Amino acid sequence: MxxxxxxxxxxxxxxxxxxxxxxxxxxxxxxxxxxxxxxxxxxxxxxxxxxxxxxxxxxxxxxxxxxxxxxxxxxxxxxxxxxxxxxxxxxxxxxxxxxxxxxxxxxxxxxxxxxxxxxxxxxxxxxxRVLKIDLGALGAATASTGESIVLHTSCGARREMGTREHGVEAVDALPGVTRVEHERESECCGFGGTFSLKHPDISGAMVADKLASAVATGCDRLVTADCGCMLNIGHAAEHQGAQLAVEHMASFLWRRTGGDKA
Known part of the structure; x- marks a missing residue:
């Protein structure tokens, strides 16, 4: 990067x-x-x-x-x-x-x-990094409702855009939110765009590992800034009956800063 x-x-x-x-x-x-x-x-x-x-x-x-x-x-x-x-x-x-x-x-x-x-x-x-919004102050509206989350950053986003670094900065600024790291956080979820279509068995094994690692933390939800990964992990969780909510970073930030009550 x-x-x-x-x-x-x-x-x-x-x-x-x-x-x-x-x-x-x-x-x-x-x-x-x-x-x-x-x-x-x-x-x-x-x-x-x-x-x-x-x-x-x-x-x-x-x-x-x-x-x-x-x-x-x-x-x-x-x-x-x-x-x-x-x-x-x-x-x-x-x-x-x-x-x-x-x-x-x-x-x-x-x-x-x-x-x-x-x-x-x-x-x-x-x-x-540009707007430098005060997520600590904005998040005070929902601070009393605690939740723990794990982050997932797509491979390309991690390498090319530093998205994990920005995500960590945003999440850690939110009161009432605990970010938990898990063993396979840096690994690919198996989506990879057309990779999941060309190699479905490998892709399925990868997302199963990713999901199991996230669930093992006991967190409330997985948050990601990439919809492909979100859909892949979310569908895997639904298929396996895993108790793990999956949410896009935009929706997570809007919710945790009281946007849904505005």
């Missing part, structure tokens, strides 16, 4: 939301909660309706030309110099680190990809 220098001075007044395919199709509440977290900070959230995919499935399947087509279609949608907030560490990593590499042989497109990539932020990263 290359070092990042965060903007100082006046807060942004406008941002774009890149919701990701999985938020759009399967977990819309996570996207809505991301918007509410940002709007509560006085920020206007813009959502270009023609946005689609970050191109990661094509890229990770060895189809760079298809990934180029998908990425190129997004360039004109985020034309204002505003931050682009992504409620997924893995999608944010694709857009920030791999989009410029996709167009190495096309200088004009590479310039557009690079400019846009510098404005990409994973949601939790943006909240704690």
């Amino acid at each position: 290359k070092p990042r220098h965060y903007p100082t001075g006046k807060r942004p007044t406008d941002v774009y939301l890149f919701a990701t395919c999985l938020v759009d199709l399967f977990v819309p509440q996570a996207g809505l909660d991301a918007v509410k977290l940002l709007e509560r900070e006085g920020i206007t959230v813009h959502f270009p309706r023609s946005q689609s995919c970050c191109g990661q499935p094509a890229w990770s399947s060895g189809n760079p030309r298809q990934a180029q087509e998908v990425a190129r279609a997004q360039f004109g949608l985020f034309d204002q110099p505003w931050p682009v907030i992504v409620p997924s560490g893995s999608c944010a990593g694709m857009m920030r680190h791999h989009w410029p590499a996709l167009f190495e042989e096309d200088p004009e497109a590479a310039a557009k990809a690079t400019e846009l990539s510098e404005r990409i932020y994973e949601l939790t990263e943006f909240l704690v």
Whole structure:
């Protein structure tokens, strides 16, 4: 992960939301909660309706030309110099680190990809490093209701966006929340996008190990900033009858800062 220098001075007044395919199709509440977290900070959230995919499935399947087509279609949608907030560490990593590499042989497109990539932020990263929101004060509303959680960070988000570091910072600032580390926290959940389709038996074994490790802590829920991992672990928990709630970081932060009572 290359070092990042965060903007100082006046807060942004406008941002774009890149919701990701999985938020759009399967977990819309996570996207809505991301918007509410940002709007509560006085920020206007813009959502270009023609946005689609970050191109990661094509890229990770060895189809760079298809990934180029998908990425190129997004360039004109985020034309204002505003931050682009992504409620997924893995999608944010694709857009920030791999989009410029996709167009190495096309200088004009590479310039557009690079400019846009510098404005990409994973949601939790943006909240704690750019907005520097006071989660301790906001969390006072629900401090009397304690719960213990484990974090799960997708592999790409951990390596490319530092999402675990940002997640730990956010969770540890919340009163009434106890973060528990478990033995297999750093391991892949087995989703891996198309990996779970190509190697379902291996994927199933991986998520079973991950789930067992989380459950063994006795925690109340697992929190993650990536919808693919969330769906994979959540479905495994449901299938096995495990007593483990699974929640997206956006919804978790909104709930723990009293948003659902606003």
